[in-house]
Amino acid sequence: MATRLQFENSCEVGVFSKLTNAYCLVAIGGSENFYSAFESDLADVIPVVKTSIAGTRIIGRLCAGNKNGLLLPHNTTDQELQHLRNSLPDQVVVQRVEERLSALGNCIACNDHVALTHTDLDKETEEMIADVLGVEVFRQTIAGNILVGSYCAFSNTGGLVHPHTSVEDLDELSTLLQVPLVAGTVNRGSEVIAAGITVNDWTAFCGSDTTATELSVIESVFKLRAAQPTAIVDEMRKSLIDSYV
Amino acid sequence: MPRRPIRHRQKYQPLMFSSFARSIARLNSISTVNRQKHDFQVHEKKLPGNSAGGGLMKNNMEIKNEESESSDEEEFDELVPAEFLFFDPKPEDFHGVKTLLQTYLDDKEWDLSGFVDLILEQTTVGAVVKLEKDEDNGIFSVVSALNFGRYKDNKCILELKKFLLRVCKEKDIIGNLRLLLGEEAHSVGLLVSHRVINLPPQLLPHIYDGLFNEVSWATEDEPTEELQNSFRFKFYIVVSKIYKLIKHANKKRRQNNDSDEEIVYVKPEDEIFHKLSSWSFSFPLQTQRVEHHELRNYRQMGLVMAIEAGKISTFLQELKSSIDES
Numbered sequence: 092m093a094t095r096l097q098f099e100n101s102c103e104v105g106v107f108s109k110l111t112n113a114y115c116l117v118a119i120g121g122s123e124n125f126y127s128a129f130e131s132d133l134a135d136v137i138p139v140v141k142t143s144i145a146g147t148r149i150i151g152r153l154c155a156g157n158k159n160g161l162l163l164p165h166n167t168t169d170q171e172l173q174h175l176r177n178s179l180p181d182q183v184v185v186q187r188v189e190e191r192l193s194a195l196g197n198c199i200a201c202n203d204h205v206a207l208t209h210t211d212l213d214k215e216t217e218e219m220i221a222d223v224l225g226v227e228v229f230r231q232t233i234a235g236n237i238l239v240g241s242y243c244a245f246s247n248t249g250g251l252v253h254p255h256t257s258v259e260d261l262d263e264l265s266t267l268l269q270v271p272l273v274a275g276t277v278n279r280g281s282e283v284i285a286a287g288i289t290v291n292d293w294t295a296f297c298g299s300d301t302t303a304t305e306l307s308v309i310e311s312v313f314k315l316r317a318a319q320p321t322a323i324v325d326e327m328r329k330s331l332i333d334s335y336v
Numbered sequence: 337m338p339r340r341p342i343r344h345r346q347k348y349q350p351l352m353f354s355s356f357a358r359s360i361a362r363l364n365s366i367s368t369v370n371r372q373k374h375d376f377q378v379h380e381k382k383l384p385g386n387s388a389g390g391g392l393m394k395n396n397m398e399i400k401n402e403e404s405e406s407s408d409e410e411e412f413d414e415l416v417p418a419e420f421l422f423f424d425p426k427p428e429d430f431h432g433v434k435t436l437l438q439t440y441l442d443d444k445e446w447d448l449s450g451f452v453d454l455i456l457e458q459t460t461v462g463a464v465v466k467l468e469k470d471e472d473n474g475i476f477s478v479v480s481a482l483n484f485g486r487y488k489d490n491k492c493i494l495e496l497k498k499f500l501l502r503v504c505k506e507k508d509i510i511g512n513l514r515l516l517l518g519e520e521a522h523s524v525g526l527l528v529s530h531r532v533i534n535l536p537p538q539l540l541p542h543i544y545d546g547l548f549n550e551v552s553w554a555t556e557d558e559p560t561e562e563l564q565n566s567f568r569f570k571f572y573i574v575v576s577k578i579y580k581l582i583k584h585a586n587k588k589r590r591q592n593n594d595s596d597e598e599i600v601y602v603k604p605e606d607e608i609f610h611k612l613s614s615w616s617f618s619f620p621l622q623t624q625r626v627e628h629h630e631l632r633n634y635r636q637m638g639l640v641m642a643i644e645a646g647k648i649s650t651f652l653q654e655l656k657s658s659i660d661e662s
Contacts, residue, residue, distance in 0.1 A: 100438060100448050122445060279430060279449075300449050 093295040093310050096128045102278045102298025103286040105244065109151045109196070110289040110296065112203060112247075113158035114179050115139045118148035132294055140178040144171060145193075151289060155199035155206075155240065160184035160223035164193035186223045190216045197240045200285065202247045205268050207231045207239040229267050234260065243272075244285045247292050249312040251275050251284050273312045277301055419468040420476065420539060422546060425456040429464050432475025436530040440575065441499050442638060443622045451492035455480045455528065460558065461550045461567060465531070465539065477531030477539070479547045483566040484573075485522030496526075500575070500640060503619035512615050516571055516642060523570040525551075527643075529605075540605060541656045548648055569645045571614070576606050576641070579634035580618065600634060608654045609641050616641035 098107040098121045107118040108129065114137050117126050129139045144153045145166040155162045160183055163172065167187055176185045190213055192198050198209035199220060206226040208217065217228050233242045234253040242253040243264075249271050252264065256274045265272045277287035278298040288297040290313055297309060310316050425433070434452045455462055455478065462480030466473065487493045497517045504510045516524045529543070554567040579600040601607045610616060618637040643651070 097445060099443055100445055102449075124445070281431065 092132075093297060093306055093313075093315055094128060094132065095297055095299045095301055095306070096125060097299045098125050102281075102300045103283075104151075104296050104298050105284075105286045105289045106149050106151045108289050108296065109154055109156060110291045110294075111137075111157050112291045113137055113183055114156075114161075116150055116154070116175075117141050118150050119143050120148055128296070138178060138180065140175065142171060142175060142178075150196075152194050152196040152241075152286070155195040155201060155220075155224075156183075157201050157203045157224050157226065158183070159203065159225040160186060162195050162199070162220065162223060163187045164195055165189050166193060184223050186219065188216055188219055195240070196285070197238045200240045200243050200245060201226055202245055202268070202270070204247065205229065207233075207243070207264075207268075209239060210237050231264065231267070233264070241283050241285050244288050244290055245270055245272070246290050246313055248314045249273070251277070251288065251309060251312055253282055253284060255282070271312060273308060275305060275308045275312075277305055277309070279305075418536075420465050420536075421468055422463045422465055422542070424459045425462050425464050425478070425480070426459075427456055428473065429456060429475055429478075432473065433464065433478045436475060436478055436532070437528070439623060440528075440530070441496065444495075444499055446495040446499070447492040450490060451496070454482060454487060454490060454492060458482065460554050461547070463543070463546055463550070465535070465543065476535055477529075477543060479527075479529045479543055481525040481527055481547060481551055481567075481569065481572065483522065483569070484517060484524045484526060486563075486566045488521055500573075503638065504617055504640070505619065506617045509615050509617045512642065513617075513640075516573065520571070522566065523568065525567075525569040525572050527572040527574045529574075529603075533602075537604060537659050541652065541659055544605065544652060544655060548652065571645060572643045572648075574606070574609055574613075574639075574641045574643065576609075576639045577602050577621070578606065578618065578637055578639045579631055580637050582633055582635050600631070604658060605651075605655055606639065606641075608651050608658070609643055610639070612647045612651055613641040613643050 096104055098104055098118070101107075104125075107121065107125070109116040110129075115129055115133055117129055117139060119141050126139070126141065133139055142150060144150045144163060146168065147153065153164050153167075161175065161179065163175070163185065165187060172185065172187055179185060188195065192209060192212060198212060200207045201220075201224055204226055206220055206224060206228045208220065208228055208230050210230045210232065212230070217230075220226065221228050231239055233239050234255040234257070236242050236253065244251050245268060247270065250264075250268060250273075252261065252272055252274050254274050254276050256264075261272050261274060275284075276282060277284055279300040279302055281287050281298075281300075287301065288295055288309065290296075290309075293315065295309055295313055295315055297306065301309075423429075430449075430452055433455060434448060437448060437452060440448070440451075458480060462478070464475050465477035466475060482493075484493065484497075500513060500517065501510065504513050529547075531543075551567050551569065555564050558564045558567065579602070581598050599610075601610070616639060618639045621636050621638050
């Protein structure tokens with residue numbers, strides 16, 4: 092199910108939060124509504140951790156992570172690093188990365204198996220991504236933009252990319268990522284996908300400006316409606332009915 | 337919105353989308369105003385067939401910016417012509433206008449999207465300022481006048497009224513405020529005027545002239561009498577921000593800080609509005625701003641003022657003369 096919410100009148104929920112299959116990070120400040128929206132959906136399944144990174148609230152854009160690990164920029168403070176190490180499950184490796192491009196969330200897009208990165212990322216960082224996150228790394232661009240982490244959002248079940256991505260690029264990316272991809276927008280026509288939506292395998296959170304059309308595209312490409320009975324029946328119908336007379 | 341290449345924006349920093357960056361730009365511009373002198377030449381072309389509600393381009397202005405000193409961060413010394421065009425609000429301006437109005441009601445969570453939609457739907461009164469041939473569709477300024485009575489059932493206006501009544505802590509003013517927002521709402525307009533902090537001040541008289549002309553044209557041109565009457569404003573309410581001197585910080589250093597003014601106005605027209613206002617009150621803001629060292633004795637506050645519609649012509653004259661002097 093996809094939920095619409097706001098962080099202090101801003102619809103850029105992907106900037107102030109980071110959602111993975113094993114944990115969820117939420118920025119400090121904002122009203123309790125933001126935090127409780129995540130809590131109500133996720134509390135019994137995965138830990139929801141309030142934090143700042145490098146003293147800022149734009150945590151979604153500064154860090155990159157999946158169920159295996161979390162990468163933090165070099166300007167993360169020691170206290171923040173310790174807080175995250177303490178709050179996250181033990182199997183999640185929390186690592187600070189010495190990388191010139193410190194907005195890791197804008198440079199890296201990943202799920203639990205594959206990562207797309209900025210073309211100018213250091214070789215050492217690329218190795219660390221492969222190590223810590225346990226993924227295969229590909230240097231890519233999306234619709235000519237090198238900030239792959241900003242212009243796409245994908246999970247293990249599907250992905251949403253910049254609306255101006257060509258069909259050939261979509262096919263190529265889809266083969267690399269091994270998930271179905273769709274080019275679309277979020278937050279009423281915003282092209283910065285990852286800023287407007289944060290997603291994992293069973294739930295998504297997007298800005299409150301997202302239109303009903305965008306929401307239905309998101310729910311279908313990320314397969315968030317899978318739990319609904321009608322979907323299951325439709326799937327079964329193909330195998331149940333042999334031929335129409 | 338992707339950032340435009342910096343070479344097209346000499347001295348006018350790229351569009352800021354976080355309130356933090358905007359406050360930095362604001363504080364930078366306050367400190368550089370004293371250092372640099374700008375020679376602006378303004379050419380105004382009025383297009384034929386200019387009428388309210390009709391025509392895409394109401395005003396076409398060229399501003400040539402001559403730098404007398406070269407700046408230290410960017411080394412451009414040439415003239416950069418910037419053409420600002422005035423347009424009717426359109427639905428595709430949504431994101432730009434929303435960004436400008438992000439901190440309109442401090443940090444209160446309210447139906448900002450609905451408020452922006454309201455402004456964009458009212459095409460007869462209201463304008464946005466954009467650049468010619470801008471692929472980013474960046475909005476530099478938005479102005480509008482919304483009738484409280486006409487939109488009294490809209491969620492955003494209800495929330496806005498509640499907010500204003502809540503932050504007004506002055507007992508003698510709250511009665512006036514309640515009157516204007518309640519019984520007299522049908523003749524009270526909310527004057528919305530927001531822009532990027534470094535917009536050339538030469539545009540201000542044109543922005544406000546345009547708005548108040550549209551208001552008077554609307555009283556004749558609107559299709560129904562009800563709509564015509566909705567633009568016969570008797571009062572305008574302005575919600576804005578100022579910097580107020582923190583009194584206790586200055587008691588010991590009186591002799592050094594004689595030049596410190598009680599209030600520093602972020603927007604020059606606010607000073608004129610404040611002088612002409614029938615009543616006004618200020619309220620503390622919850623959002624923290626980065627304090628520039630020049631403003632260390634000041635605290636940012638919100639300001640709400642009510643101006644009689646009859647005083648508008650005085651306002652326009654004073655605005656014109658103050659911009660011409662500076």
